[in-house]
Amino acid sequence: MSEATIDRPLETAERPVRLPPSPPVPKFLQAVGYAALRRQLIRRLTGMYGSAFTLSTPVFGPMVVVTDPALAKQVFTAPTEVLGNIQPNLSRILGPGSVFALEGSEHRRRRKLLTPPFHGKAMRNYEAIVEEETLREISSWPEGREFETLEPMMRITIDVILRAIFGAIGAELDSLRRILPPWVTLGSRLVVLPKPGRDLGRWSPWNRLAGYRREYDEVVEALIDQARSDPQLEERTDVLALLVRSTYEDGTPMTPSEIGDELLTLLAAGHETTASTLAWFFERVSRHPAVLEKLVAEAATDDNEYRQATILEVQRNRTVIDFAGRRVLSPTFELGEWTIPQGYSISVGIGMAHRDSEEFPDPERFDPQRFVGERPNTFAWIPFGGGTRRCVGAAFANMEMDVVVRTVLRHFVIQATSAPGEKWHSRGVAFTPKRGGRITVHRRTA
Template sequence: MSEATITTPPPVTGAPSEESVAPTLPVRLPPHPRIPRFFQGFGFSVSRKWTVARIARRYGDVFTLALPVFGRTVVVTDPMLAKQLFMANTDDVGNIQPNLSRVLGSGSVFALDGRDHRRRRKLLTPPFHGKSIKNYERIFEEETLRESANWSEGQAFETLEPMMRITLNAILRAVFGADGAHLDELRRIIPPWVTLGSRLAVLPTPVRTYGRFSPWGRLAAYRREYDAVIDRLIDAVQADPNFETRDDILALLLRSTYEDGSTMSRLDIGDELLTLLAAGHETTAATLGWAFERISRHPDVLATLVAEADTDGNEYRQATILEIQRSRTVIDFAGRHVYAPVFELGEWVIPQGYSIVVAISQVHHRLQEFPNPERFDPERFIGERPSTFAHIPFGGGTRRCVGAAFANVEMDVVLRTVLRHFTIDTTTAPGEKSHSRGVAYTPSDGGRVIVHRR
């Protein structure tokens, strides 16, 4: 560990009074591995989970790294420290820099901080709670039945791509309220954009894009196509005679106003819709892919799920989803940026300009909260559950994923629908390894299963 002293500077104008000068504060950083910066950054870029796990074994629940993109970073694997970070004053620690706004746009909720972030979340929250979520259940079931209608029986196939199509079609219908040619354009644009954007999001942004043949140039081209489609969809929705009674997310956002009566700009709406389409598509599909990979290797779990699927209950299915999110974490970190002169985190004092990253996958595999963490066991989430900040697949605090409830219900309905219409063969094959798609982790073989119609 290291210690230093920083002093908050006095006001720029006028002679500083005795009260205007903050007392000096000691900076106390967590230990840092004795590994050259290049190898720290290379290891984190190539295999975040592996690198963090190895360093945590040596240095404990909190340590310091020098990382590409994020710079000087404190990595946290302790749920109590994660809670302290997530619940901290947003003026002291805000959105990590840089963040997904590099890919999603400056109008995305990922780009906003402080008051602007709070105001935007208030507009985004209504479509993802209560009655609104209930209305989407029919869409989830219909899209699952439509996609599974052509599944081959008795032959192994990857579930990840079908799940990608189900989740994309479901979020498109929830956002825009209808099907049509414009949505076909988005079905063509969004999947390659998500794949490319997910990879670029963890890389430094170049000064130049180097034209349409570079990855960043291709991403910009997809964005131009997307913006043109969204403009036409907004025009169509606003021209709808039933605009005031529509309950799709786009109409709700177009009708929403801030406290001062102002509305979101078209550019901001486009950025938010892109955020919803990306965040509500890949990560949910990846978790479902892992669901089929896991339950096909655990006959007892599968048998219990099948029996429950024929009833109106979902307690065990919910527990299974939570255990999948724990044991096969799709998004493995959530971060903040220190804006205050210093930020106290447990026994540590972190200076301004540092990033603080919660290593979610490591939190999910702590022996203290999850005995025998490598065992797949949905029973962990029945009855007395682990503490809130020991299980954080959607992050936490004011920046917790706004679509968490939407994703949870979607996974529940998709899994129930498949189990009601198909039997899934079990297998003794080794579990599939994790494959990094950039931001998200998916089953390396796509979550392969063999099914038969019931």
């Protein structure tokens, strides 16, 4: 029987296993395809097999991929004792103190500590930082000459995070600016590859990553010591200070290594992804003059409804992170008509869910109007993942993108273009515009 018609009556402690279809090619080729051309492969297999199929992957092993919002809802709402975090996950890069490494009650306790910095008054305090860093970066933008926006957006987002999340200033800020960009770039590429079973030498990428981490730990330890001795600690709003003075329900504080891992997690989750989305934003609106005209008119006011709708549509139409994963912990998991066995990974194909024609009519069309006065389905629009593992910094990222775009539109005229849309480029975890989201601008004179 071909693997393309999988229906295996393998007995388990629950129901017989029944897996979605799998492409009839060797597992090795499936794994290579997933590692090298993940987005294209998922799109093609969705066209062949529909909303669920099975793959062999190089890092996560046997995996069921789902692209239907109804199946995504099942995955995201499953009890944590049934579906846990995918293994391995980002904690192998970020450290065992990262929220990615935690399960069950430990995960809930940590998220409870991480939630307050990203809501209410704390968020309003961060807006001024975002505007300051944006103004500083765009002050040197060239006029009348095409340039890429991805790297400027990378600089803005990392400086915002270092100030708002790390509370870094002076020498520590300079050190982290030097260490973290190459760490993020290298880590995002290595996280989707199998880790070698032996030491490949001092010049191997894994050893270089470890070297960056040692330097990072020294700087963060100094920042934690400074925070603990700061007489103004209670008044500080940076996330490092909030974590230093916070405690679990039993009164115990976070350890320095846990704080360091979490700060790195917030950086990794919020730096490259937010910058990539902003680069796609400028790439998209420069090719849609009617959208750009509405954004410019709104930017002159205090409203942001259309800007928010455009950000939502960019995240749907040019999805930066294309999957969210879980791992089956129970003997079996019922997923639609399928029965998935323990140990299998389940991946929600975010990019393809965002192209569900029932949820998003004419899904290939870039149309912010679809979100004006209309909030998206929680399980169809999922750029931040879903369920108990939805990105804790989603509100922060949304605020940051809103303020950056508003500031740029108030100071520059973006020149519309009829050039073809930029192709997708994989940086390992995130997908960015291949040419960097290039635009041409002119400074506003009034």
